[in-house]
Amino acid sequence: MQDSIQNYMQQVGIQARKASRVLTSASTHLKNHALSAIYTALENNQAQILAANQIDMENGRQRQLDNALLDRLELTPARFKGMLQGLKDVIALVDPIGEITDLAYRPSGIQLGKMRVPLGVIGMIYESRPNVTLEAASLALKSGNAIILRGGSEALESNKAIATAIQHGLEVAGLPEYAVQVIDTPDRAAVGHLITMTEYVDVIVPRGGKSLIERITNEARIPVIKHLDGNCHVFVEAQADLQKALPIALNAKTHRYGVCNAMETLLVDEAIADDFLPSIAELYAEKQVELRGCAETQRILGDSVKTATEEDWYTEYLGPILAIKVVSGMDEAIEHINKYGSHHTDAIVTENFSLAREFLARVDSSSVMINASTRFADGFEYGLGAEIGISTDKIHARGPVGLEGLTSQKWIVFGDGQIRQ
Numbered sequence: 001m002q003d004s005i006q007n008y009m010q011q012v013g014i015q016a017r018k019a020s021r022v023l024t025s026a027s028t029h030l031k032n033h034a035l036s037a038i039y040t041a042l043e044n045n046q047a048q049i050l051a052a053n054q055i056d057m058e059n060g061r062q063r064q065l066d067n068a069l070l071d072r073l074e075l076t077p078a079r080f081k082g083m084l085q086g087l088k089d090v091i092a093l094v095d096p097i098g099e100i101t102d103l104a105y106r107p108s109g110i111q112l113g114k115m116r117v118p119l120g121v122i123g124m125i126y127e128s129r130p131n132v133t134l135e136a137a138s139l140a141l142k143s144g145n146a147i148i149l150r151g152g153s154e155a156l157e158s159n160k161a162i163a164t165a166i167q168h169g170l171e172v173a174g175l176p177e178y179a180v181q182v183i184d185t186p187d188r189a190a191v192g193h194l195i196t197m198t199e200y201v202d203v204i205v206p207r208g209g210k211s212l213i214e215r216i217t218n219e220a221r222i223p224v225i226k227h228l229d230g231n232c233h234v235f236v237e238a239q240a241d242l243q244k245a246l247p248i249a250l251n252a253k254t255h256r257y258g259v260c261n262a263m264e265t266l267l268v269d270e271a272i273a274d275d276f277l278p279s280i281a282e283l284y285a286e287k288q289v290e291l292r293g294c295a296e297t298q299r300i301l302g303d304s305v306k307t308a309t310e311e312d313w314y315t316e317y318l319g320p321i322l323a324i325k326v327v328s329g330m331d332e333a334i335e336h337i338n339k340y341g342s343h344h345t346d347a348i349v350t351e352n353f354s355l356a357r358e359f360l361a362r363v364d365s366s367s368v369m370i371n372a373s374t375r376f377a378d379g380f381e382y383g384l385g386a387e388i389g390i391s392t393d394k395i396h397a398r399g400p401v402g403l404e405g406l407t408s409q410k411w412i413v414f415g416d417g418q419i420r421q
Helices: 002-024 028-044 046-062 067-073 077-092 131-142 153-173 189-194 210-219 242-254 273-286 295-304 310-314 330-340 353-362
Strands: 100-105 111-118 121-126 146-150 180-182 203-207 232-236 263-269 290-293 305-307 321-327 345-349 367-370 389-391 399-401 407-414
Touching: 002 111, 002 121, 002 146, 002 180, 002 189, 028 046, 028 077, 028 131, 028 153, 046 067, 046 077, 046 153, 067 153, 077 131, 121 131, 121 189, 131 146, 131 153, 131 180, 146 189, 153 180, 203 210, 203 389, 232 242, 232 330, 242 263, 242 273, 242 345, 263 273, 263 330, 273 295, 273 321, 290 295, 295 305, 295 321, 310 321, 310 330, 321 330, 330 345, 330 353, 345 353, 353 367
Parallel strands: 121 146, 121 203, 146 180, 232 263, 232 345, 263 321, 290 305, 290 321, 345 367
Antiparallel strands: 100 111, 111 407, 389 399
């Protein structure tokens, strides 16, 4: 069985590498033609795709998947519409491939610059969300990359249905159908092969739970673009406008629970805690959010708050649970964020511009926000059309990874017969 999986993955890799060589020189017009054909194929097959998703949902319920996982798995008509809009946005984006920058003459007479180029073949490993299949495929194609997609077994039927529409669009445009491949086996051994196929795959992008990403990071022999978790914070500073702070803190936590940019810890300056906490706690109670707080939070809110442990400050709940800490000022808030956070997304609510700028400089996260919900940390909201993931690494790509994050640059030289002396 292991031999058959290895042979299967070897063939997938060979096909992806061949396709990537075609895509490298594909024109923007041709890539957009393929994406438009994919849009039409998805639109025409919406009923079949949603039906396949319902099979996955029913299987998930029988497997007793938790509510957060089921929420990420479900494709509603509204979410399907959002997928299509994301695809339209990718089509409208400027193609980065071939862009030449930093042109300058050297003393030798040569002209030196940099050209933006595709990475080559991307391996994507993800859980639950079938919309990621389309987002990743569309970004890879627009940026001239082939992609190998390995979704979770819980979304297998949805991913296969979406992949069928994608490959139909590629065929209509005359691009290789192997430019986008969905691994159709749930065997976990496929992942082990994918993350070690150095001759065929140029970068791995894992997107899912912490255990998945830790495994990929530890075992991959290929560069990885990753974030381990989304332990995000909102700090309500002493000079905050509470009429802004209340909806921000509510939205950051309750807009959607099972997402990496949801707030998991609320930090409140002690100067306003007595005024702010009862009001926000009332809103959370309406949403049935369980609160876990420090001693000062418990003093203000009483028995409705459970005692927060040291572990709570590190935890990404992905559910209706929130940790709350009252802090003595911005220094303590930033120290807490940089110690316990995951460097994903953190926000401050304040009317003090100087403190806001200081927060931007000192918080070591891939997205830092002033007077806005952490839920905006998203490729679609950032105008990237979609995202292949969110990176908390500090090299190459950081934050939501869109088209440019799937490219590299190479040096180019224009000469007129020069030789080195």
